[in-house]
Amino acid sequence: MSQTITKHKIQVINQGQEFLCPSEISLLIGMETINSHCINVGCRGGGCGVCKIRVVNGSFSSKKMSKAHITDKELQDGFVLACRIFPTSDLEIEVIHSPDPKQIIV
């Protein structure tokens, strides 16, 4: 018996891009799966903060995010780490790139 996987449409509104991501994988891995580069990729585990984005619309579940990268105020304003969230609906997001991601060692 096959299981239907629901994929959600992720629109990157400040880059005019979109991709599909199932609820079972993080937004960052979903993006990498389709070979897109619209979000910066670092440690993939919540440790570096380079994948910070802002969710403008939609719902998601999330794993714990370090306050060193996402403060309580930022969380209220929709900022999250793409490697720590899992879409539960279609999402509209904005990417927030760090000033120089090449300087981050992974």
Ligand code: FES
């Ligand atoms: S890739 Fe390092 S915190 Fe998301």
